[in-house]
Amino acid sequence: MTALRDEAARDRIRDDTGSTLFVDAGAGSGKTKSLIDRVTTLALVDGVSLRNIAAVTFTEKAGAELRDRLRANFETVWKDPGEGPEEDRARAAAALEDLDGAAIGTLHSFAQRILTRHPIEAGLPPLIEVLDEVGSSVAFDGRWSVMQRELLDDESLAQPVRLALAAGVRLEHLRSLARAFQSDWDLIEDRVLPGGPPTVTLPDVRRLFDDARDIAAREGECGDPDDKFLARLGALTAWADEYADADDAENQLAGLVAAQELTWSHGQRGKWPAGALEAIRGGCKEWQEQARQVLAQFTNATLRPLAYWVANQV
Numbered sequence: 001m002t003a004l005r006d007e008a009a010r011d012r013i014r015d016d017t018g019s020t021l022f023v024d025a026g027a028g029s030g031k032t033k034s035l036i037d038r039v040t041t042l043a044l045v046d047g048v049s050l051r052n053i054a055a056v057t058f059t060e061k062a063g064a065e066l067r068d069r070l071r072a073n074f075e076t077v078w079k080d081p082g083e084g085p086e087e088d089r090a091r092a093a094a095a096l097e098d099l100d101g102a103a104i105g106t107l108h109s110f111a112q113r114i115l116t117r118h119p120i121e122a123g124l125p126p127l128i129e130v131l132d133e134v135g136s137s138v139a140f141d142g143r144w145s146v147m148q149r150e151l152l153d154d155e156s157l158a159q160p161v162r163l164a165l166a167a168g169v170r171l172e173h174l175r176s177l178a179r180a181f182q183s184d185w186d187l188i189e190d191r192v193l194p195g196g197p198p199t200v201t202l203p204d205v206r207r208l209f210d211d212a213r214d215i216a217a218r219e220g221e222c223g224d225p226d227d228k229f230l231a232r233l234g235a236l237t238a239w240a241d242e243y244a245d246a247d248d249a250e251n252q253l254a255g256l257v258a259a260q261e262l263t264w265s266h267g268q269r270g271k272w273p274a275g276a277l278e279a280i281r282g283g284c285k286e287w288q289e290q291a292r293q294v295l296a297q298f299t300n301a302t303l304r305p306l307a308y309w310v311a312n313q314v
């Protein structure tokens with residue numbers, strides 16, 4: 001068999017236990033094998049006890065694989081040290097004995113190991129447990145149902161909650177937000193909480209009404225009172241009439257949501273001066289896009305205090 005091109009690097013990982021190495025390698029390239037070789041050298045050649053070795057993996061599966069493969073390795077040497085000195089056999093036996101208690105496994109289990117051994121220094125109760133994915137998800141569900149109840153009960157949040165729901169935000173979205181905050185909880189203090197609770201500044205919607213009326217006024221240019229596009233402009237005028245006087249946030253928001261329902265189809269070009277129908281329709285679409293942006297600002301403004309509240313709870 002021809003030697004691998006990076007054989008020297010592999011040998012170094014196995015043998016050069018005196019150096020700190022950083023190894024970056026792709027899937028299936030032999031990382032686990034190299035790690036096993038290195039731990040084997042440490043245990044059998046350098047005589048380091050497995051109690052003093054930590055081999056940390058990302059997943060439980062990789063941790064179990066590492067342990068199994070190390071066991072197989074040590075058993076082989078223990079059964080048949082081959083040319084090696086009798087000392088190898090004794091070291092293999094000791095390694096097998098220490099293997100079950102060795103710090104081989106996931107980062108979580110490694111951290112837990114340190115924390116449970118030094119609970120006082122870490123400021124923890126002596127019996128902590130690390131939740132796995134399922135356990136942590138169940139724990140989150142429990143916390144979220146409490147959080148959700150408090151959110152809906154909090155007087156000071158009543159308006160933002162009502163507005164956010166009216167803007168199409170669902171409790172499910174806030175739950176995802178809580179989840180995201182929870183998984184990056186360490187960033188919250190620096191990035192979300194400074195500045196204190198945000199004040200809600202709602203965007204100004206008045207210009208939309210002036211613009212809507214300007215566009216609708218162009219109905220006079222049409223040469224046929226039955227042209228179907230006139231009904232579209234009529235709907236725009238009706239929209240403006242219905243919501244122009246809304247001075248409370250809820251109705252303004254309802255107006256912004258309703259503006260998204262208006263459509264601009266139909267109408268016959270021949271019934272309008274050259275290019276007029278296209279220009280008016282273009283204006284309608286631009287206007288609607290502006291309304292959409294104001295709606296987004298509105299949603300954003302109502303979400304801020306909610307996001308702040310959620311960040312404070314997780």
Ligand SMILES: Nc1ncnc2c1ncn2[C@@H]1O[C@H](COP(=O)(O)OP(=O)(O)OP(=O)(O)O)[C@@H](O)[C@H]1O
Pocket residue numbers: 004010026027028029030031032033034
């Ligand atoms: N130097 C080598 N020569 C021949 N085969 C090797 C060598 N190193 C590893 N292998 C074999 O290649 C396969 C993959 O090795 P290994 O599991 O160590 O890779 P890995 O990088 O840890 O993979 P993964 O990314 O899946 O965790 C195994 O069957 C292993 O026995």
Ligand SMILES: [Mg+2]
Pocket residue numbers: 031032033062
């Ligand atoms: Mg591997």
